[in-house]
Amino acid sequence: MKKSVTVVGLGYVGLPVACLCIEKGMDVYGADTDKKKISLIKKGISPIKDAYLNKEISKIKNKIKLTDDVPQAVKNSEVVIVCVPTPVDNNHIPDLKPLKEACDSVSKGIQKNSLVLIESTIFPGTIEEIIKPILKKSNVKFFLAHCPERIDPGNRKFTIKDLPRVVGGIDKESTKKAAEFYRSIIDADVLELSSVKSAEAAKIMENAFRDINIAFVNEMAKSFGKAGIDITEVIKAASTKPFSFMPHYPGAGVGGHCIAVDPYYLIAKAKQMGFNHEFLILARKINESMPSYTVELLEQELKKINKRLENAKVGVLGLAYKANVDDIRESPALKIISMLTEKKANVYAYDPYLKDNSNVDSLNELLEKSDYLILVTDHKEFKDMDIGKLKEKGIKIVIDGRNCLDKEEIKKLGIAYHGIGSS
Numbered sequence: 021m022k023k024s025v026t027v028v029g030l031g032y033v034g035l036p037v038a039c040l041c042i043e044k045g046m047d048v049y050g051a052d053t054d055k056k057k058i059s060l061i062k063k064g065i066s067p068i069k070d071a072y073l074n075k076e077i078s079k080i081k082n083k084i085k086l087t088d089d090v091p092q093a094v095k096n097s098e099v100v101i102v103c104v105p106t107p108v109d110n111n112h113i114p115d116l117k118p119l120k121e122a123c124d125s126v127s128k129g130i131q132k133n134s135l136v137l138i139e140s141t142i143f144p145g146t147i148e149e150i151i152k153p154i155l156k157k158s159n160v161k162f163f164l165a166h167c168p169e170r171i172d173p174g175n176r177k178f179t180i181k182d183l184p185r186v187v188g189g190i191d192k193e194s195t196k197k198a199a200e201f202y203r204s205i206i207d208a209d210v211l212e213l214s215s216v217k218s219a220e221a222a223k224i225m226e227n228a229f230r231d232i233n234i235a236f237v238n239e240m241a242k243s244f245g246k247a248g249i250d251i252t253e254v255i256k257a258a259s260t261k262p263f264s265f266m267p268h269y270p271g272a273g274v275g276g277h278c279i280a281v282d283p284y285y286l287i288a289k290a291k292q293m294g295f296n297h298e299f300l301i302l303a304r305k306i307n308e309s310m311p312s313y314t315v316e317l318l319e320q321e322l323k324k325i326n327k328r329l330e331n332a333k334v335g336v337l338g339l340a341y342k343a344n345v346d347d348i349r350e351s352p353a354l355k356i357i358s359m360l361t362e363k364k365a366n367v368y369a370y371d372p373y374l375k376d377n378s379n380v381d382s383l384n385e386l387l388e389k390s391d392y393l394i395l396v397t398d399h400k401e402f403k404d405m406d407i408g409k410l411k412e413k414g415i416k417i418v419i420d421g422r423n424c425l426d427k428e429e430i431k432k433l434g435i436a437y438h439g440i441g442s443s
């Protein structure tokens with residue numbers, strides 16, 4: 021008998037899991053409130069620019085049962101996988117509204133003995149204190165577990181199938197059923213944890229670990245920048261040590277819906293429990309300082325040629341939060357653009373993955389209109405661009421927010437160059 025699954029939330033997490041369940045022969049309902057997203061998938065187009073998803077969506081478009089009616093879909097499913105966003109608001113306070121609404125809809129259709137799996141990133145305690153009471157409104161027995169998503173957008177090496185997972189349930193049976201389910205769809209190991217809190221904490225730890233390591237190199241970059249030491253070379257040197265050093269790279273800022281967000285989930289919950297995560301808070305502060313640090317680098321270079329940002333023509337290369345994706349969430353580019361605008365610069369922004377958000381149509385047009393550049397996102401198109409064109413178009417200063425351009429070539433052309441901890 022075909023297992024029937026409802027995936028709630030068809031974003032960069034829900035879509036791959038829906039595709040995988042269909043590939044494994046399951047009957048899959050894909051539920052999302054975004055009608056635009058639903059109609060794109062119906063046409064076999066991925067709402068997210070991703071090579072893997074584009075391929076997969078065209079394969080499943082006639083098999084997935086698309087709907088915006090979650091209770092109805094859940095009524096016909098033994099397994100419900102919730103993959104909705106868990107953002108923070110402008111004050112970095114966790115916003116569980118999308119997750120609570122999704123679980124409320126699930127509670128209206130959940131069947132006896134259904135397995136509910138929460139993949140969204142949450143703080144320890146969310147499942148038992150918030151999600152379980154919502155689902156209990158259904159008055160049926162259900163199994164409930166957390167299996168934190170581990171999708172790395174754009175990563176072709178580790179796709180959903182080969183990423184190890186961890187699961188933790190509200191009881192042993194929930195953990196077992198969750199592990200059984202994931203073992204039936206992925207090839208990698210599934211680790212069963214002793215509690216749902218451990219599963220909630222594991223994901224937060226993974227991403228907070230990355231955030232503090234990035235903050236570490238960002239602080240080192242600021243320090244080495246003062247001492248004229250090139251941090252890119254120092255990281256290369258430290259990386260020759262075959263153990264216990266893990267390279268991370270300084271940049272114009274930390275964006276995205278994971279690293280820039282997840283630490284705040286733990287900070288908020290720990291505060292409620294009377295613990296102040298001063299280290300995680302400091303790391304966030306350092307990473308959030310990088311956009312203004314990057315703008316200051318341009319101001320320092322302008323000062324050397326007796327110029328100011330006011331009326332300066334500044335080209336911003338990249339809007340996406342990281343290379344070769346079309347996701348703008350929490351992108352440092354947005355902060356840099358608002359700072360430049362505040363200082364009355366004329367800003368030209370171009371991102372090949374986000375043309376609707378760009379205010380020029382091409383890299384060429386940006387170079388035509390700009391005198392100074394800030395590279396924020398190391399998209400392949402920018403890394404491969406012909407440096408000679410910068411000279412040709414009269415670019416005078418390049419601030420390389422990802423230390424990804426050939427600085428010697430740029431300087432040879434008489435163009436001022438400054439990277440993040442590299443000049």
Ligand code: SAJ
Pocket residue numbers: 169170171172173175226227230234267268269270271272273274275276277278279280341342343
């Ligand atoms: N960044 C740096 N320096 C670095 C690495 C990243 O400044 O050394 C910046 C990026 O430019 C970006 C932000 O940090 O603005 C986040 O980059 P990311 O590479 O961590 O990308 P994410 O946000 O897509 O993180 C995902 C996460 N996956 C999940 O949460 C399931 C994260 O756990 C992975 O470690 C990460 O991908 C990865 O390793 O690529």
